[in-house]
């Protein structure tokens with residue numbers, strides 16, 4: 132004891148020196164570890180933040196005020212890096228993009244995604260790389276999107292990835308309703324909390340029966356996709372089809388038949404089905420969400436609405452429909468779409484990624500493999516250092532101060548489609564569809580609410596950023612009556628094949644196939660709009 136007492140000053144100095152050296156060599160000066168937000172519960176960590184009552188991106192934004200724009204939370208036994216500023220988003224999606232290029236293994240990706248064969252949920256590797264390349268070059272390239280059959284589909288439906296659903300709707304209404312129901316349930320289950328995803332120890336437990344339901348819904352959807360696959364194969368056998376008539380599934384069949392996809396642990400039909408379903412689901416809600424928010428924003432901002440209408444009057448006029456070739460001239464409309472996607476990104480927290488390897492960030496934080504990445508695009512797009520009046524709807528900013536920003540993942544202050552290797556593959560298609568459908572609706576209608584009441588802009592707490600209250604009771608006036616059916620029914624029914632079928636039946640019944648629409652048909656059309 133005496134000896135210890137004797138040496139205590141030396142022990143203290145040694146301890147201080149060790150601590151100092153450790154601090155100096157540890158890159159952040161904080162052990163290099165990312166600061167963890169307080170409020171973690173035992174076992175589940177911060178999972179309680181994901182309750183259905185909380186708007187997650189706002190909660191994470193709130194935490195960043197206390198812990199800074201880069202901090203960590205715990206999702207059960209997994210650590211997650213939460214990022215809410217453009218500088219770190221840029222670093223992660225460029226310098227460390229490869230380290231974060233995989234998606235975590237989740238029950239939904241396995242059970243709803245053909246055992247990870249849907250490439251959007253697939254782990255990083257040869258399979259993902261190959262299918263991503265095919266979809267980029269063969270399915271979603273500008274060349275493919277410019278082909279006349281794809282253009283016609285978009286023009287007539289104002290919707291992406293819906294042609295197969297339309298065919299289904301035409302063939303059998305009950306079937307179409309069932310398909311639509313399964314897709315709705317699919318999205319719901321994708322957001323469902325599965326305990327074993329957070330705490331793998333509970334792999335044997337199926338709280339809430341989500342895994343069972345995932346298996347059921349996956350089977351239901353597969354029945355539809357299998358039918359489309361067989362129809363496509365039959366069509367190819369019976370008629371040698373022209374390249375320019377090929378749809379997504381035909382292209383995939385050609386590629387898989389050419390045996391370009393040997394060597395993967397997945398059979399050719401599963402690859403075709405999974406990839407086509409991935410395209411349909413990728414496009415399903417995400418295109419509709421900005422259209423609804425955009426119209427709501429315009430109704431609440433009459434001056435901006437007036438500007439869009441004036442632009443449409445100048446560049447399109449009254450005597451024809453809006454065409455895709457008009458979009459390049461509709462610069463104010465393009466700015467409205469950008470501002471809508473900035474204020475209400477459809478995926479406010481970009482799709483989950485996970486670290487495949489260790490990395491050290493420029494701020495010194497050390498990230499371990501397996502760490503999830505939650506990129507808060509909503510927070511980045513509301514950052515007052517970058518955007519003046521970040522909560523205000525100001526499309527003009529994209530014609531002045533921010534005119535050089537595009538949406539394709541090069542500008543990290545505006546990333547509704549993500550960026551880097553796993554960025555959205557459907558961005559070009561999505562933008563074409565959103566611009567065309569918004570332009571078509573606004574070209575045909577004078578939209579307003581009854582009594583000019585403002586539209587309620589409450590956001591819902593769901594993973595996809597949908598409006599909490601439906602955009603209904605819009606007073607629709609003006610416009611050309613023929614366009615009313617053409618555009619309103621097609622634009623607003625685009626995610627609703629069952630109702631679309633009903634509308635088509637109404638039109639068939641009242642107007643038939645052998646004459647054009649007349650003014651007096653409007654009474655029937657009003658019924659269709661009400662039905663919608």
Ligand code: HEM
Nearest residue numbers: 251413414417477478482548549550553554555556557561
């Ligand atoms: C407004 C419309 C859309 C928005 C806002 C959107 C947004 C996103 C986002 C944020 C991601 C994740 C990006 C990342 O991890 O960095 C993503 C991935 C993806 N999107 Fe979209 N998307 C839209 C439309 C579409 C469309 C029309 C398609 C297909 C036709 C599509 C197909 C995909 C696919 C396949 C992925 C996964 C890519 C991969 O993991 O390699 N999306 N999307």
